[in-house]
Amino acid sequence: xxxxxxxxxxxxxxxQLTTSLRQGGWEGEILVIGDEPHLxxxxxxxxxxxxxxxxxxxxxxIRPATFYQKQDVQFRQDxxxxxxxxxxxxxxxxxxxLGYDKLxxxxxxxxxxxxxxxxxxxxIHYLRNLADAESIKNNAAKDQHAVIVGGGYIGLETAxxxxxxxxxxxxxxxxxxxxxxxxxxxxxxxxxxxxxENGVQIINNISVSGFQGNSHVEKVVCADGSELPAHxxxxxxxxxxxxxxxxxxGLVVNNGIMVDEFCVTSDPNIVAAGDCTNKLSKIxxxxxxxxxxxxxxxxxxTAAASMCDSQKDFTTLPWxxxxxxxxxxxxxxxxxxxDQIVVRGNRLTTQSFxxxxxxxxxxIAADCVNRPQEFLLSKKLIAENIAIxxxxxxxxxxPAKEILLRIAGKSGQLTFT
Amino acid sequence: xxxxxxxEHDGTEHxxxxxxxxxxxxxALDNGIPGIDADCGGECACGTCHVIVEGNxxxxxxxxxxxxxxxxxxxxxxxxxxxxxxxxVISDAMDGMIARLPEFQM
Numbered sequence: 001x002x003x004x005x006x007x008x009x010x011x012x013x014x015x016q017l018t019t020s021l022r023q024g025g026w027e028g029e030i031l032v033i034g035d036e037p038h039l040x041x042x043x044x045x046x047x048x049x050x051x052x053x054x055x056x057x058x059x060x061x062i063r064p065a066t067f068y069q070k071q072d073v074q075f076r077q078d079x080x081x082x083x084x085x086x087x088x089x090x091x092x093x094x095x096x097x098l099g100y101d102k103l104x105x106x107x108x109x110x111x112x113x114x115x116x117x118x119x120x121x122x123x124i125h126y127l128r129n130l131a132d133a134e135s136i137k138n139n140a141a142k143d144q145h146a147v148i149v150g151g152g153y154i155g156l157e158t159a160x161x162x163x164x165x166x167x168x169x170x171x172x173x174x175x176x177x178x179x180x181x182x183x184x185x186x187x188x189x190x191x192x193x194x195x196x197e198n199g200v201q202i203i204n205n206i207s208v209s210g211f212q213g214n215s216h217v218e219k220v221v222c223a224d225g226s227e228l229p230a231h232x233x234x235x236x237x238x239x240x241x242x243x244x245x246x247x248x249x250g251l252v253v254n255n256g257i258m259v260d261e262f263c264v265t266s267d268p269n270i271v272a273a274g275d276c277t278n279k280l281s282k283i284x285x286x287x288x289x290x291x292x293x294x295x296x297x298x299x300x301x302t303a304a305a306s307m308c309d310s311q312k313d314f315t316t317l318p319w320x321x322x323x324x325x326x327x328x329x330x331x332x333x334x335x336x337x338x339d340q341i342v343v344r345g346n347r348l349t350t351q352s353f354x355x356x357x358x359x360x361x362x363x364i365a366a367d368c369v370n371r372p373q374e375f376l377l378s379k380k381l382i383a384e385n386i387a388i389x390x391x392x393x394x395x396x397x398x399p400a401k402e403i404l405l406r407i408a409g410k411s412g413q414l415t416f417t
Numbered sequence: 418x419x420x421x422x423x424x425e426h427d428g429t430e431h432x433x434x435x436x437x438x439x440x441x442x443x444x445a446l447d448n449g450i451p452g453i454d455a456d457c458g459g460e461c462a463c464g465t466c467h468v469i470v471e472g473n474x475x476x477x478x479x480x481x482x483x484x485x486x487x488x489x490x491x492x493x494x495x496x497x498x499x500x501x502x503x504x505x506v507i508s509d510a511m512d513g514m515i516a517r518l519p520e521f522q523m
Contacts, residue, residue, distance in 0.1 A: 019449060042458040067447050294456045321462040330462055372487045376464065376523060401491055
């Protein structure tokens with residue numbers, strides 16, 4: 001009898017998982033159940049190239065329908081309301097039960113919503129799905145006011161895209177600086193200046209107390225009494241992992257579905273991958289939950305191997321990227337806990353520099369603005385725990401490539417793993 | 418209509434039909450070619466869609482942008498005709514092109 005695999009969530013992780021399952025020799029059925037009317041699509045461009053109009057919904061599809069047909073992967077638009085681990089079944093919204101041999105949880109995360117007076121007015125949006133991005137785009141109008149609540153990456157990317165569409169954009173940030181949760185003050189300052197120079201108004205230390213308008217939002221009211229005109233509001237204040245189904249089924253959940261190094265949950269027949277998981281990082285020696293595409297892809301490969309009865313951990317150093325205006329920020333590693341900052345290049349007069357985060361002399365993360373070589377160098381240094389004197393990291397006259405070659409000289413060859 | 422052939426590091430060949438306008442990376446993904454990771458989805462951000470262009474492809478694909486060159490420069494298996502597949506837009510003129518895949522992506 002052929003085995004049946006059910007994947008919950010038609011996500012980045014699911015797209016990789018189906019492919020890796022077939023490549024790994026899974027011959028049984030594969031059914032993906034997702035609640036959006038789309039095949040898995042690229043989410044990162046939603047706030048960037050899609051919103052600014054450079055990419056269409058069609059461009060975002062990760063793999064076309066013909067690919068899944070060839071691979072004999074079925075999709076079903078539906079919602080799973082219960083997992084019964086004893087019976088090995090999932091229950092759909094209409095009560096129908098489907099049996100599985102292996103189950104994969106790729107449910108991702110959802111936006112954190114804020115509950116303030118007027119928050120249900122038309123024109124107030126979150127940004128997570130294609131439908132969200134489409135409605136923001138439809139609501140965007142040249143020369144009208146847009147207010148972004150939250151100065152994180154999503155908020156800032158959205159600000160840059162709406163600016164490209166000709167809107168008057170303000171970003172409201174509760175903290176004393178934008179990107180405070182994820183970057184050093186040096187990087188926050190740079191992006192503050194970049195946005196200001198592009199005509200975006202950034203207001204720090206401000207919290208929103210509500211929204212006003214008739215049926216459509218007209219203004220944002222702040223706790224200090226100030227008001228901003230708003231035709232469009234986008235709220236970007238973080239995401240929450242979708243773990244409720246897993247938790248209700250008795251799986252171990254603690255800030256994400258707990259998985260082992262091979263992405264297997266506390267039930268050997270159930271794997272999980274992507275934003276909804278919590279996994280031990282060998283590099284940082286602590287459990288982490290990541291919100292990123294590379295993580296979803298790597299965990300999906302790992303989970304697929306487990307389902308095909310081979311054990312291989314494909315996860316590597318966490319990394320991220322953010323496009324704002326014409327600048328590409330590439331982030332290697334996680335900067336939490338750093339005790340030293342080293343800046344390479346001039347962040348005040350140029351738009352090309354790297355900020356290295358060190359802890360006890362060892363590089364743990366790097367923010368690289370238009371510096372792809374420093375990004376690749378950092379990935380290697382962090383992943384392989386190679387120490388480089390901070391003076392060398394700082395010295396822009398030594399090319400990143402030369403530092404890499406010096407290391408290679410010591411270890412014999414230039415390789416990336 | 419014509420074909421582009423992807424050759425894996427172990428020599429396995431995959432001939433796929435040309436789809437003009439699509440990126441070489443998407444063509445690889447859509448046909449399930451192993452060895453193209455394409456982590457970032459085509460943003461020239463990750464360097465995991467490295468290919469070495471051969472045959473008539475070298476002159477037709479054009480040259481790499483500055484950002485692409487900088488990524489490629491640190492690629493261990495870098496060759497003169499290395500490209501990031503996400504930055505190549507396919508045209509009918511690429512019939513017969515060979516895209517060799519490195520042993521490891523970045």
